[in-house]
Amino acid sequence: MSTLTQLLIAIGGLAIGTFAFRVAGPLLGKNAKSPDGEGEPCAGAEGERRGLPPWLEALMSRGAVVLLIAVVASTALTEEQGFAGIARPAGVLVGGVLAWLKVPFIVVILAAAAVAAGLRLMGVA
């Protein structure tokens, strides 16, 4: 293991870098805002939205959906660069089908966990 100082610097670097990624989007909106919107205190939805052209706004919303589903697929199917096994994706698949059938959210989530746990109980990894 490394020294305490190195550990602290690395944790600080991860925290600051992550915050920079997070704050970049909201700041981008501010900088791109037209000058007449500048004086607005706590600009609401409309004020902040004025910045980017609509097509880019739509593309970014789609991008967020694409990223989220990529996170779903990766966390459901893979574990540390390998296959996650049967139980987890099976649970997620059952949950996904139930959600598509408009079953209440809480049932969807608990069913996903129950299927994965049940399969493991039966010896299916």
Added chain:
Amino acid sequence: MRSLWRTLSRPILRNIALVCLADGVVGLSYGAIAVSKGFELWVPVVLAIAVLAGAAELLFVGIVASGGSVFAAMAAGLLVNARHLPFGVAVRDVIGSGWRRVLGSHVMNDESVVFALSQQQADKRKAAFWICGVGILICWPVGAFVGGLIGGSIGDTDVFGLDAMFPTVLLALVLPSLKDRRTRLAVIAGAVIAVATTPLLPAGMPVLLSLIGLIFTAGKNRGS
């Protein structure tokens, strides 16, 4: 905060509470794992508060514990967290200015973003984002702290199928956004790219590469 509560219906508030609770339980296992790998209790807790991104924290702890350098672990964590940049553009309308921009950016994560996207009206998007984000800001570090205190006796939460809950939460909430055919194409292409490249690339890269799927939505989007 009080007006945010009133904006959302009870079922949505209950769903957010469920997700925060589930994150808290995963936090328990994260704290326990970190301590069992030889970290002092403050490490997972400080990471949980200051980074507030579960996947990156688990990766950081895992790399350092397996003998990797802390700076390699930092770089890996940053790569995993780079997706927050496009997230920030997508949800920037729900984040105010001043201190709200600081706190709102910090509580931006997969769950708060997906809850925001699942709402149509501007005020509900905002309320869902903030309540979920602040809820996780509380539940995740508390879970990590308690888990670290209890330590090894927690065992593997995978036994309860908790690992299947997180992807299901995101999937269930994002489903309504998939009505548009071109979005569906982009999403499927992106997911295939992400999974197919996972064995080959460092953690974080595959998810970012999923954005290539957006070319399927090009058509009417000038120059993109």
